[in-house]
Amino acid sequence: MDPVPYFRAIINEPHPTLHKAAKKMRPEELLDALVQQMIDDMFVTMYAAPGIGLAAPQINVSKRLFVVDLTEEREEYRLGPLVFVNPRFTVREGEVESNEGCLSVPGKVGDLKRYERVVCVALDRNGKRFEVEGKGLFGRCLQHEMDHLDGTLYIDKAQNIRAAVTAEEEETASTEGESTSSGDGDEAALSA
Numbered sequence: 001m002d003p004v005p006y007f008r009a010i011i012n013e014p015h016p017t018l019h020k021a022a023k024k025m026r027p028e029e030l031l032d033a034l035v036q037q038m039i040d041d042m043f044v045t046m047y048a049a050p051g052i053g054l055a056a057p058q059i060n061v062s063k064r065l066f067v068v069d070l071t072e073e074r075e076e077y078r079l080g081p082l083v084f085v086n087p088r089f090t091v092r093e094g095e096v097e098s099n100e101g102c103l104s105v106p107g108k109v110g111d112l113k114r115y116e117r118v119v120c121v122a123l124d125r126n127g128k129r130f131e132v133e134g135k136g137l138f139g140r141c142l143q144h145e146m147d148h149l150d151g152t153l154y155i156d157k158a159q160n161i162r163a164a165v166t167a168e169e170e171e172t173a174s175t176e177g178e179s180t181s182s183g184d185g186d187e188a189a190l191s192a
């Protein structure tokens with residue numbers, strides 16, 4: 001019988017784990033049933049939040065791993081659920097400003113600039129290398145999660161950090177990710 005995934009507690013700022021660089025994973029770690037269980041737990045925890053991304057440090061595990069799923073949010077992505085182990089960007093270009101929230105910084109949003117397009121190389125949960133292009137909401141989500149692995153929160157970079165007031169801001173703040181109110185209208189809340 002497969003183990004049942006369970007919710008993990010999401011830690012909040014100023015927890016020290018959120019502020020330190022996470023450790024690179026050894027590919028053999030992915031053979032560990034407990035690590036596979038943790039990945040399942042991260043998805044369950046992310047969906048319940050709800051969020052579109054969740055990084056291991058947010059459940060107090062300092063490993064370079066995050067999960068993303070935007071299929072609910074934006075049908076055109078059709079990418080999720082995705083697991084990124086030891087991710088790195090091979091391309092970062094352009095610039096876009098949007099507002100973001102974070103599951104580890106409840107009730108707040110802020111404005112910040114991100115790259116408009118990134119290409120990310122990572123291992124999947126089976127240790128297989130893959131590459132994915134991220135633009136728009138997906139691209140910003142990848143950057144938000146990558147920052148978590150480096151011990152950086154969006155509030156370390158953002159301008160105009162404020163309590164979420166509007167309905168849209170509330171959604172951004174409560175879903176961990178980001179949202180873009182300044183963008184082109186078809187970009188919605190990203191919470192990660």
Ligand SMILES: [Zn+2]
Nearest residue numbers: 102103104192
């Ligand atoms: Zn976050």
